[in-house]
Every structure is written in C-alpha cells, then in structure tokens.
Amino acid sequence: VTRASLRGLVVAVVVLFAGTTALVVLLSRAASVLASTDEVIANRAGPNIVALQTIRADVQQQHALVDEWVLGAPGDSAVRRARIDALRREAAQSRHDYLSLPPTWFPETPRMDALRREATRSREEYLSLERAPGDASPRAALMDSLDHFDSVVDRFRALPPGDGADTSGALYELDAAVGQVGGNLARATDFWADVANAASRDALGVSRTLLPSAILLGIVSAAAAVGTILLTFRSVRQAEALAETSRRALERKAEELEAFAGRVAHDLLSPLMTVGLGLDLAQRRAAAFGEPRASNAIARASATLQRVRAFVSDLLEFARSGAKPLPGTHASVDGVVRDVAEEFEPIAQEAHVELRVESVTDRDVRCSPGVLTSLVSNLVENAVKYLVSSEMRRVVVRALDLGKEVRVEVEDTGPGIAPSDQERLFDPFVRGPGASAPAIGLGLATVRRLAEAHGGHAGVQSEPGHGAVFWFSIPSVA
Amino acid sequence: MADILVVDDDRDLAAALAEVLEDAGHTVRVAHDGWGGLAALDERLPDLVLLDIEMPSLDGPGMAHQMFVLDVGRDKIPILLVSAFVGLPAVARRIGTPYSAPKPCGLDRLLRIVDRALLEKKPPEPRFNEPSAGPP
Numbered sequence: 001v002t003r004a005s006l007r008g009l010v011v012a013v014v015v016l017f018a019g020t021t022a023l024v025v026l027l028s029r030a031a032s033v034l035a036s037t038d039e040v041i042a043n044r045a046g047p048n049i050v051a052l053q054t055i056r057a058d059v060q061q062q063h064a065l066v067d068e069w070v071l072g073a074p075g076d077s078a079v080r081r082a083r084i085d086a087l088r089r090e091a092a093q094s095r096h097d098y099l100s101l102p103p104t105w106f107p108e109t110p111r112m113d114a115l116r117r118e119a120t121r122s123r124e125e126y127l128s129l130e131r132a133p134g135d136a137s138p139r140a141a142l143m144d145s146l147d148h149f150d151s152v153v154d155r156f157r158a159l160p161p162g163d164g165a166d167t168s169g170a171l172y173e174l175d176a177a178v179g180q181v182g183g184n185l186a187r188a189t190d191f192w193a194d195v196a197n198a199a200s201r202d203a204l205g206v207s208r209t210l211l212p213s214a215i216l217l218g219i220v221s222a223a224a225a226v227g228t229i230l231l232t233f234r235s236v237r238q239a240e241a242l243a244e245t246s247r248r249a250l251e252r253k254a255e256e257l258e259a260f261a262g263r264v265a266h267d268l269l270s271p272l273m274t275v276g277l278g279l280d281l282a283q284r285r286a287a288a289f290g291e292p293r294a295s296n297a298i299a300r301a302s303a304t305l306q307r308v309r310a311f312v313s314d315l316l317e318f319a320r321s322g323a324k325p326l327p328g329t330h331a332s333v334d335g336v337v338r339d340v341a342e343e344f345e346p347i348a349q350e351a352h353v354e355l356r357v358e359s360v361t362d363r364d365v366r367c368s369p370g371v372l373t374s375l376v377s378n379l380v381e382n383a384v385k386y387l388v389s390s391e392m393r394r395v396v397v398r399a400l401d402l403g404k405e406v407r408v409e410v411e412d413t414g415p416g417i418a419p420s421d422q423e424r425l426f427d428p429f430v431r432g433p434g435a436s437a438p439a440i441g442l443g444l445a446t447v448r449r450l451a452e453a454h455g456g457h458a459g460v461q462s463e464p465g466h467g468a469v470f471w472f473s474i475p476s477v478a
Numbered sequence: 479m480a481d482i483l484v485v486d487d488d489r490d491l492a493a494a495l496a497e498v499l500e501d502a503g504h505t506v507r508v509a510h511d512g513w514g515g516l517a518a519l520d521e522r523l524p525d526l527v528l529l530d531i532e533m534p535s536l537d538g539p540g541m542a543h544q545m546f547v548l549d550v551g552r553d554k555i556p557i558l559l560v561s562a563f564v565g566l567p568a569v570a571r572r573i574g575t576p577y578s579a580p581k582p583c584g585l586d587r588l589l590r591i592v593d594r595a596l597l598e599k600k601p602p603e604p605r606f607n608e609p610s611a612g613p614p
Binding site for chain 2: 269270271272273274276277278280281284309316320
C-alpha cells in the first residue's frame with residue numbers, strides 16, 4: 001500500500017512539475033509576443049502615424065494661409081462668400097478677372113515663416129523615427145511632394161505685391177501639390193496602420209491558440225497539486241500508523257521480555273536459597289567436626305553461589321527497570337543519597353576510596369525510593385569498583401536541582417573512558433575495560449532503563465586519564 | 479525451643495528450611511500449599527509460620543487471610559514471609575506482619591529473623607482493604 005501510494009505521489013509531483021513548467025513556458029511566449037506587438041505599435045507605427053498627422057496639419061495650415069492670402073481672411077466670411085460666389089458666377093470668365101480683385105498681398109509673412117519652421121521640425125522628427133522595411137518608397141514620395149509643395153508656396157511668396165498679379169496658375173498648382181501631399185500622407189499612414197494591424201493580428205492569434213492550452217495546463221497542474229497534497233497526507237498518515245504499530249509491537253516485546261526475565265530470575269532465586277542454606281549448614285557442620293578441607297571447598301562453593309546470586313539479582317532488577325512508575329510516587333533525593341553513601345562507606349574504606357557527598361538538593365523526584373536507591377547505588381558501586389587500579393581514589397556524589405529535573409552525578413578519579421566506549425557502556429551485558437569484579441554488565445543498562453522509564457536520562461562525561469562523571473536525571477516533584 | 483510450620487511449594491527449599499531450623503533446635507512441620515498449611519494448623523497451633531507467597535491452589539496471602547477469618551486463635555500466630563516475589567514488602571504490609579525475608583536469604587540472616595519473630599511474637603495486623611500488590 002505504501003509503495004503504491006509513494007509511486008502515485010511521485011507521478012503527481014512529476015505531473016505538477018511538468019504542468020507548471022509548460023505553463024510558465026507558454027505564458028512567457030505569450031508575454032514575449034505581446035511585448036513585441038506592443039513595441040511595434042507603441043514605438044514604430046504609433047509615432048510614425050502621429051508624425052504624419054502633424055505633417056498633414058502643417059501642410060493644411062500653410063494651404064489655408066495661402067488661400068487666406070488669395071481669398072481673404074476667414075473671419076471676413078461675407079466678403080469671402082461674396083468672392084467665392086463671384087468666382088462661381090464668373091466661372092465662365094477667365095480666372096484673371098477673379099484674380100484681379102483688389103489684392104492684399106502676403107500681409108502675414110512672419111506667420112508663414114513660423115509655419116515653415118514648424119513644418120521643418122515635424123519633417124525632421126518624422127525622418128528621425130524608426131523605419132521599417134517597405135517604408136522607404138512612401139517616405140521618399142512624401143518628401144518629394146512636400147518639397148514640391150514648399151516650392152509652390154515659395155512661388156506665392158515671390159509674387160510681387162500689388163494688384164492684378166496673376167495667381168490663377170499658381171493656385172491650381174498649389175491645389176495639385178496639396179493633393180499630392182495628401183495622397184502620399186495617406187499612403188505612408190496606411191503603411192504604418194498595416195504594420196500595427198499585422199502586429200495586433202499576431203498577438204490575437206497567439207492569445208487565441210495559447211489560452212486554451214494555458215487553461216488546460218492550469219487545470220492539470222491544479223489537479224496534480226491537489227493529488228500531491230492528498231497523497232502526501234495519506235503517506236504521512238500511513239507512516240504514522242506504521243510507527244504506532246511498530247511502537248506498540250516494541251512495547252509488547254519489551255513487556256514480554258520483562259515478564260520472561262522476571263519469571264526466570266524469580267524461579268532461580270528459590271533453588272539458589274536451597275543451595276545456599278545447604279552450603280551454610282554443611283559449612284557449620286564441617287567447622288563443628290573440624291574438617292578444614294571440606295570447609296574450604298564449601299567456602300569456594302558459597303563464594304561462587306554469591307556471584308550467581310548477584311547475577312540473578314542484576315537480571316531481575318534489569319527486567320523490572322523498564323516498568324513505568326505508579327502515579328504519585330516520589331522520593332527524597334537527599335535522604336536516598338545519604339543512605340546509599342552510608343551503606344557504601346565500609347566498602348569504600350575497604351577499597352581505600354574516599355567517598356564524599358557534596359551539595360545535595362532537597363527536592364523530591366518522581367520515582368519510588370527503591371528506584372532512586374537502585375540508581376544511585378549502581379553508579380556509586382561502579383565508581384568504587386573501577387577505582388581499585390587508580391592511584392588517587394575519590395568518589396564524589398552530588399545532586400543538582402535543574403528546575404524541571406534533578407541531576408545526580410557520581411564523579412570518580414578513575415582512568416576515564418574513551419569517547420568510543422561511552423555510549424556502548426549503557427548497553428546490556430557490556431563491561432568496562434579491564435573489569436575484574438564479578439558482574440554481568442547490567443548496572444549501567446539498568447540505570448539508563450530506570451531513568452528513561454521515569455522520564456529522565458542517563459549518561460557519562462569523561463576524558464581518558466581525567467576520571468569520569470556518570471549521571472542520571474529524574475523529573476522533580478513540582 | 480519453638481514449634482514452627484514451614485509452608486513452601488518448593489519441596490527442596492522446604493526440606494532445607496526444616497533441616498536448618500531443626501538444626502537450630504526447633505520442632506518443624508512442613509506443608510506445600512495454603513490448604514496443607516491450614517490442615518497442619520488444625521492439628522496444632524505452632525509458634526511461628528514461615529510462609530511463601532506464590533503457591534498453587536491457596537497462596538500465602540490467601541492462607542494468612544483464612545487464618546485471620548476462620549479461627550480466632552490462629553490470627554495470633556506470627557508469620558514470617560519468605561519469598562522471591564517482587565512485591566514482598568507490599569504483601570508484608572497488607573498481611574500486616576513485620577517479618578519478611580527475601581529469597582535468597584542466607585542461613586545466619588534467616589535464623590536472626592526467626593529468633594526475633596519468636597522473641598517479639600507480633601501477630602499480623604491485616605489490612606485487606608489496602609490496594610493489592612500481591613498475586614491474584
């Protein structure tokens with residue numbers, strides 16, 4: 001089940017990644033097309049069209065001014081209409097008649113000069129704009145027609161002031177020039193309008209083809225994302241369930257092991273007592289009947305039996321050490337530490353070890369006095385036992401109040417422990433280097449199991465050659 | 479010297495205890511479960527009962543209970559609990575006896591406790607309502 005859901009998870013993540021990537025590629029392509037369209041319209045077609053419109057306006061203004069010169073001011077509409085009417089009436093007559101009307105010849109040369117300057121500026125501006133392939137021919141035609149228009153206007157300006165100048169030919173020519181300019185302007189404007197249209201069509205095409213794909217990809221990616229979340233959730237749940245199952249199995253195993261070890265140890269103790277009583281009785285009788293050789297043999301057997309008893313006691317204690325404490329149990333650290341120190345004093349003296357108790361907190365801890373006694377005496381016994389080969393022999397016991405827990409430390413002046421051995425020492429059936437005292441290596445394992453079963457920890461700090469500090473911690477009573 | 483009843487389902491240990499106690503000058507009878515022990519009490523009342531905890535059919539606490547309930551005379555006999563049972567101190571408290579010896583226990587220590595019990599003769603003061611720490 002887990003493998004299948006993992007496979008599903010991988011597929012969903014791959015789809016999500018591919019979908020998102022494709023979506024990003026599509027969107028960036030659309031964005032680049034839109035950007036180039038924008039560039040064509042905004043930077044090229046747009047300004048060109050605007051410039052052409054300016055030129056058209058310039059030409060129209062000049063044309064209007066010339067018309068004004070010839071036909072009268074626009075404000076003088078009655079006069080102008082009368083002249084136009086007269087023109088129409090006298091259409092049959094030669095234009096000479098019409099043009100022989102009283103002249104007011106070129107009264108506004110400064111205004112024409114200004115218009116010219118503006119026109120020159122707009123042309124220069126148009127010529128400075130970005131070009132496009134195919135733009136050269138309409139542009140050249142427009143410039144030619146503008147030059148021609150200028151020369152026609154110049155001809156008007158060159159006419160001598162005074163009445164009766166013949167302007168009819170020039171007016172026709174001006175109209176023709178304006179018409180030419182208009183046509184060329186239209187061609188140039190059309191060219192740029194076509195460019196803008198084409199770009200817009202491209203953009204539209206791109207968005208029409210890309211949009212459905214983008215929507216589809218978005219849906220696929222969203223589905224993959226939802227799938228990923230669901231599958232991840234399911235996998236986490238499965239992993240949790242698996243961990244819980246394995247934790248329960250481990251707990252059950254530990255309980256079975258404890259029950260088994262406890263049963264075995266217990267069933268060994270009764271027969272051991274029978275043997276012990278038998279040996280003690282035999283020892284007494286051998287002594288009473290004066291049989292020293294038998295007495296020696298019995299003494300050896302008794303010593304061996306003592307060791308076996310110690311082993312079985314260790315096993316029994318280890319088997320029991322994983323049990324959780326009953327709620328409400330507590331023990332006085334001060335009382336237990338001093339009791340243990342007192343109990344070990346004769347043994348320490350015998351081994352020439354100075355056993356000292358330092359700074360003991362008056363807090364209570366959450367375990368039974370028996371458990372605390374077992375913890376402290378295991379560490380003190382170890383320390384005294386392994387000091388035998390050292391020159392300086394001192395063991396210091398202290399209990400520190402760390403707030404939420406009490407830490408009991410047993411410091412010795414022994415040979416210390418190599419870092420590689422420090423963790424291993426707390427495994428069952430592991431004995432310290434050069435250990436000679438009778439034991440099966442359960443002391444520290446029991447300490448750690450007891451401490452952890454009560455919500456605490458156990459460990460060692462040591463540098464080879466500088467002694468060791470074995471410690472355990474137990475939660476304190478609030 | 480005293481009259482002592484040893485009740486233990488481990489026959490070898492019961493025999494060894496009997497021999498040790500007889501060697502110390504006491505009169506000893508042996509039973510191998512609670513019912514056997516009660517039958518021996520019917521015969522005559524001893525000065526001290528050495529009682530195992532875990533036994534088949536009727537266990538140590540069960541026999542102590544019967545001694546207390548059935549006959550007024552039997553509840554005055556001091557009981558020395560001899561057992562490897564983990565909760566020995568708790569069972570001793572429940573039965574109300576100040577005398578107990580954890581297995582294994584050496585000869586000298588055992589005789590010291592027996593002598594003390596015979597000297598003090600404190601009868602059990604059972605507290606059957608205390609939470610059970612003994613076997614079912």
